[in-house]
Amino acid sequence: MDATKLGFDTINLGHGSGGTMTRDLLDKIIFKTFNNPYLNQKHDGSIVKFDRPFAISTDSFVVSPIFFKGGNIGELAVNGTVNDVAMCGAIPKYLSLAFIVEEGLEINDFIRIVNSVKRAADTSGVIIITGDTKVVERGKGDKIFINTTGFGEVHPNANISANNIKVGDKIIVSGFIAQHGMAIMSQREGLEFESTIVSDTTNVNFLVSDLLDKFGSKIHLFRDPTRGGLASVLSEIATDIEKGVAIVENHIPLEKQVAAACEILGLDPMYVANEGVFIAIVAAEVADAVVETMRNHEKGENAVCIGEVTEEHPLKVVMKSLIGGKRIVSPLIGEQLPRIC
Amino acid sequence: MKYLSEYRNFEATKKYLEEIHKIASKDWNIMEICGGQTHSLVRNGILELLPEHVRMIHGPGCPVCVTPLNLIDKAIELLENNVIVCSFGDMIRVPGSKKSLLEAKANGGDLRILYSPIEAVSIAKENPDKEVVFFAVGFETTAPANALSVLHAEKEGITNYSILASHVLVPPAMEAILDDEFCTINAFLGAGHVCAIMGIQEYYPLVEKYRIPIVVTGFEPLDLVQGIYMAVKQLEEGRCTLENQYARVVKQDGNKAAKDVINKVFEVGDREWRGIGEIPHSGYVIREAYKKYDAEAKFEISNIKVPENSKCIAGEILRGIKKPHQCDQFGKACTPSNPLGAPMVSSEGACAAYFHFTDNLITS
Numbered sequence: 001m002d003a004t005k006l007g008f009d010t011i012n013l014g015h016g017s018g019g020t021m022t023r024d025l026l027d028k029i030i031f032k033t034f035n036n037p038y039l040n041q042k043h044d045g046s047i048v049k050f051d052r053p054f055a056i057s058t059d060s061f062v063v064s065p066i067f068f069k070g071g072n073i074g075e076l077a078v079n080g081t082v083n084d085v086a087m088c089g090a091i092p093k094y095l096s097l098a099f100i101v102e103e104g105l106e107i108n109d110f111i112r113i114v115n116s117v118k119r120a121a122d123t124s125g126v127i128i129i130t131g132d133t134k135v136v137e138r139g140k141g142d143k144i145f146i147n148t149t150g151f152g153e154v155h156p157n158a159n160i161s162a163n164n165i166k167v168g169d170k171i172i173v174s175g176f177i178a179q180h181g182m183a184i185m186s187q188r189e190g191l192e193f194e195s196t197i198v199s200d201t202t203n204v205n206f207l208v209s210d211l212l213d214k215f216g217s218k219i220h221l222f223r224d225p226t227r228g229g230l231a232s233v234l235s236e237i238a239t240d241i242e243k244g245v246a247i248v249e250n251h252i253p254l255e256k257q258v259a260a261a262c263e264i265l266g267l268d269p270m271y272v273a274n275e276g277v278f279i280a281i282v283a284a285e286v287a288d289a290v291v292e293t294m295r296n297h298e299k300g301e302n303a304v305c306i307g308e309v310t311e312e313h314p315l316k317v318v319m320k321s322l323i324g325g326k327r328i329v330s331p332l333i334g335e336q337l338p339r340i341c
Numbered sequence: 342m343k344y345l346s347e348y349r350n351f352e353a354t355k356k357y358l359e360e361i362h363k364i365a366s367k368d369w370n371i372m373e374i375c376g377g378q379t380h381s382l383v384r385n386g387i388l389e390l391l392p393e394h395v396r397m398i399h400g401p402g403c404p405v406c407v408t409p410l411n412l413i414d415k416a417i418e419l420l421e422n423n424v425i426v427c428s429f430g431d432m433i434r435v436p437g438s439k440k441s442l443l444e445a446k447a448n449g450g451d452l453r454i455l456y457s458p459i460e461a462v463s464i465a466k467e468n469p470d471k472e473v474v475f476f477a478v479g480f481e482t483t484a485p486a487n488a489l490s491v492l493h494a495e496k497e498g499i500t501n502y503s504i505l506a507s508h509v510l511v512p513p514a515m516e517a518i519l520d521d522e523f524c525t526i527n528a529f530l531g532a533g534h535v536c537a538i539m540g541i542q543e544y545y546p547l548v549e550k551y552r553i554p555i556v557v558t559g560f561e562p563l564d565l566v567q568g569i570y571m572a573v574k575q576l577e578e579g580r581c582t583l584e585n586q587y588a589r590v591v592k593q594d595g596n597k598a599a600k601d602v603i604n605k606v607f608e609v610g611d612r613e614w615r616g617i618g619e620i621p622h623s624g625y626v627i628r629e630a631y632k633k634y635d636a637e638a639k640f641e642i643s644n645i646k647v648p649e650n651s652k653c654i655a656g657e658i659l660r661g662i663k664k665p666h667q668c669d670q671f672g673k674a675c676t677p678s679n680p681l682g683a684p685m686v687s688s689e690g691a692c693a694a695y696f697h698f699t700d701n702l703i704t705s
Contacts, residue, residue, distance in 0.1 A: 323386070
């Protein structure tokens with residue numbers, strides 16, 4: 001799309017007024033980009049039909065900076081929600097898309113984000129069926145916020161529930177952790193450092209679907225460790241199932257450059273956000289085959305088993321350290337903060 | 342980044358641990374000075390791998406923990422009076438008498454979390470109509486960068502920049518701990534990063550005066566177990582000398598350029614330590630020539646004085662008299678999300694280390 005033909009360089013309050021400027025923005029950018037029968041009706045909402053039980057998940061995206069190495073807020077908003085729906089054992093089908101734009105956002109940036117949304121939606125096989133665009137005064141937002149809600153049909157073989165988890169189940173991580181958080185951190189104002197770390201934002205729904213095709217109810221739980229990182233999600237699981245979780249530090253998949261960046265900034269990669277990684281808790285007898293299936297898929301080629309569910313230390317995650325000691329892995333409290341020295 | 346593998350090596354660490362088990366015949370209390378060392382000990386599960394009778398006592402070397410309460414209130418006062426306050430991340434969650442810097446930020450204060458005080462000078466340059474204050478806390482380790490920010494501001498002719506300084510020094514704190522009548526410490530692991538700046542010369546008189554072994558030690562698991570081994574070996578052999586385990590970083594005379602910068606801007610003066618009280622000649626104060634960069638001189642905040650929470654035993658924790666789980670409030674009225682004192686909230690605080698990484702299951 002050529003921004004010069006739009007007749008405006010930045011988004012202003014008028015674009016959120018509901019009047020002709022709003023219509024202009026929607027027609028020239030949103031409807032033109034997504035161009036599907038649901039949106040083309042230009043109705044207040046869309047009607048869809050599901051044959052099976054369906055899963056719904058919603059998420060708001062407020063990342064700063066909005067463009068980062070490996071992606072931008074647009075594809076993040078699609079992948080994040082698509083993955084959340086997939087974590088329910090469902091096949092994502094439809095997505096709602098709502099923008100809250102701060103006045104002054106450059107139209108080229110908006111177009112770039114909308115195009116990324118479209119690309120990511122096509123890649124993960126979901127259709128944008130309804131949406132909203134609001135504009136807020138400068139200072140009342142941070143360039144752009146996006147909310148997406150995903151709808152998906154539950155996979156016929158899926159029986160995903162923390163209640164199914166048993167002692168002895170294996171815990172598998174689908175790939176390198178902490179990539180997304182460190183990519184964002186490396187570009188934050190005041191913290192910029194040279195690195196080639198890129199966000200891992202991607203859709204994992206097809207890999208999840210393959211796993212459900214093959215292993216069905218032997219897969220007891222999927223979770224994606226986004227905010228709060230691997231440590232927080234594992235702690236939550238241990239608390240929910242009232243059993244112990246034992247993991248081994250040197251099995252945690254951590255790319256060298258990410259490990260180094262975490263060291264320099266004094267951050268623990270176990271608490272850093274991920275976007276294209278998920279945890280699968282599976283029956284012990286299929287664990288090796290699950291890892292192998294993941295490794296044969298481009299979204300899971302660094303998959304590894306990091307530990308298991310135990311009778312011992314209920315409610316706690318205990319990590320065997322690199323040197324053979326043990327420590328509790330507690331959930332993240334507040335935000336991880338840069339240290340003094 | 343070789344140290345990530347070499348100094349976290351299982352086999353090498355195991356070898357030193359076995360040696361410690363072999364030679365340790367008596368009860369020994371060893372204090373690691375630095376909070377970074379405390380966290381590494383706990384995070385790597387080293388405490389449970391040591392013989393029961395080799396006990397690590399956690400020292401006062403957590404800059405956030407020893408920064409006086411009234412200084413946090415002073416920073417908050419500035420924040421609430423339209424001053425841009427810049428701080429290292431650790432400080433912002435530490436409770437002041439009424440609130441933390443983070444809460445003051447939520448109420449509208451312009452608080453910036455930085456990695457380097459030099460960035461604060463840039464912020465001052467970009468905001469000429471605002472006053473910018475850097476919350477300059479820490480031991481000898483952070484003093485050079487903080488001093489450099491003052492020199493940088495002077496060179497650039499920036500007049501809207503100042504620092505709220507609370508720099509403390511390690512050797513006087515060690516002396517105060519050793520002079521305490523309840524002190525049971527047999528040896529020290531010296532703070533590696535402090536010595537990287539200052540060198541090790543000033544520790545010889547302590548070894549002589551108190552007849553106590555000091556091993557300057559690093560922060561990785563292998564550093565720590567080697568440092569503990571060296572300390573235990575001295576104790577078992579009845580020796581007391583100054584040894585340098587962290588020789589790959591720490592030189593005899595330290596970093597001359599860094600010391601020169603410190604001495605240009607700061608001079609040694611009396612300092613208050615949170616939980617411990619005032620220790621003579623235990624910190625840096627800004628020299629007269631640089632008073633215009635001293636936030637306490639520039640703004641009317643020097644009268645702010647507030648009492649500590651009487652339920653918090655941070656002073657005993659910082660002097661190694663009690664361990665975090667021996668506090669009645671630990672994990673009950675005092676948690677990282679609702680801390681009574683600084684050691685529970687700082688990333689280097691002993692209470693936070695115990696809260697996050699251990700529980701009875703492991704420490705028992």
